[in-house]
Amino acid sequence: MQSSPEQESVELPYRVVSEPEWNAAAAATASVGVHPSEELAEVVVVSGPCPRCEHHTVFSERLVAYSDMLGAGSGRRGLLARALRRAAARGGRRDIEVICSCGGAHPDAGEESGCGASWVLTVEWGQ
Ligand SMILES: [Zn+2]
Ligand SMILES: [Zn+2]
Known part of the structure; x- marks a missing residue:
């Protein structure tokens, strides 16, 4: 389709950014799956369009085996991820x-990979 030139011809540069309004935008468009079941949630999979670049993106978050991830969770999201796990x-x-x-x-x-954008999605399950 040529009707969306901003998506076809302008490539957003990679930037580590987040905007508060992306949280609401993503909440409206994302689909969330809990695996293997709502009662035994081990992994949450979030998919949908990125609120920044509008490309389809899939993100999965493990809810269990935190100890395995603590060592690997360093870097830019380490501290936040640790607080969220708690x-x-x-x-x-x-x-x-x-x-x-x-x-x-x-x-x-x-x-x-991706455009560098991050946002926060509140997920509830099994309640
Ligand atoms: Zn993208
Ligand atoms: Zn993106």
Whole structure:
């Protein structure tokens, strides 16, 4: 389709950014799956359009085996992810930090995938 030139010809550069309004935008468009079941939630899979680049992106978050992830969770989301994990232990509700991992081309992405955008989606299950 040629009717969306902003999506076809202008490539957003990779940037690590988040905007408060993306949380609401993503909540309206994302689909959330809980696996293997709502009663035994181990992994939450969030999919939908990225609120920044509008490419389709899929993000999965493990709810269990936190100890395996603590060591690997360093880097830019380490601290936040650790705080979220602690909060998640209280019940079937969790604020998930979703990071764009679209397959689209974004200049300056280097070894990263996605456009660098992140947003927070509140997920509830089994209640
Ligand atoms: Zn994106
Ligand atoms: Zn993208």
